[in-house]
Amino acid sequence: MKILALDTTSGACSVALISDGQLIERFVQAERDHTRRLLPMLDDVLAEAGIKLAGLDALAVSRGPGSFTGLRIAISSVQGLAYAADLPVVPVSSLAALALGARRSHPDWGKSPVVAMLDARMQQVYWGVYSSDSPCDSLIPEAVQNPEEVLLSLKKSEICTPIYGAGPGLHYEAFEGASLAAVDQASLIHARDIAQLAVPLWEQGHTVTAEELEPVYLRNEVTWKKRQKIRS
Known part of the structure; x- marks a missing residue:
């Protein structure tokens, strides 16, 4: 099994390959340099593994939520690669x-x-809660909310404690008094973890074609505002 994963969701750019148990990754923090770095990193990973694009079983990509521009870079890149090599996408x-x-x-x-959180700007965060038993699916539907709404949702949930927090979205002052066992605001998304999660999804047949691949923004008005700006 050979799955190549790409990510440009936020402030980092990474490419990773899982190939018959071997893991190869390139990772760099380059918030405004994704477009220039992504494909050369991909070429490096494939070259190190001695694999050509057509020799892969699937491509994997972060579907979001996250930065509008960042998501589009990775998703459009994966769409082009999937078209070229006729590969399914996870x-x-x-x-x-x-x-x-x-x-x-x-x-x-x-x-x-x-609980994983990314800063959605406008005093809101993208968030979800993940268990080790079901790491691909959030215990609470993924959402974009302000910190107070997040804390209320966690309080009302029946999720067992302790709960840990990860991600830059936790920088908001409201989370300082949250009953989280520990917090790592410096956590970033790595393609290696996308590839790892993609393995069982691929095995279960949860793939799409290049044409079917769509980003998940959660906040519809972000898409609308960006499109309006482009059109104007």
Whole structure:
């Protein structure tokens, strides 16, 4: 099994390949340099593995939520690659990948739920909660909300504690008093975690074609405003 994953969701750019148990990744923090860096990193990963694009089983990509521009760069790149090599695509939640990466960096968190948050601007965050038993799916539907709404949703939920927090969205002052066991605001999305999550999804047949691949923004008005600006 050979799955190549790409991510440009937020402030980092990364490419990773899982090939028959081997993992190769290129990762760099380059918030405004994704377009220039992404394809050369992809070429480096494939060259190191000695694999050509047509030799892959699937491509994987962060489907969002996240930066409008960042999502479009990775998704449009994957669409072009999938068209060229006639490959299926595995869309993976950026928040699920963020949670998995944080759990990987903090083995002491054990199997406890992880709430993953990305800054959505406008005093809101994209967020979801992920367990080790079902790392691809949020225990609460992924949403974009202000911090107070997030805390209220967590309070009303029946998710077992302790709960850990990961991601830059946790920088808001309202989360300082949250009953989270520990927080890692510096957590970033890595393509290696997208690839890892893509494996069981691919095995279960959760793939789409290049034409079917669509970003998940959660906040519809972001898309509308961007499109209006482009049209004007």
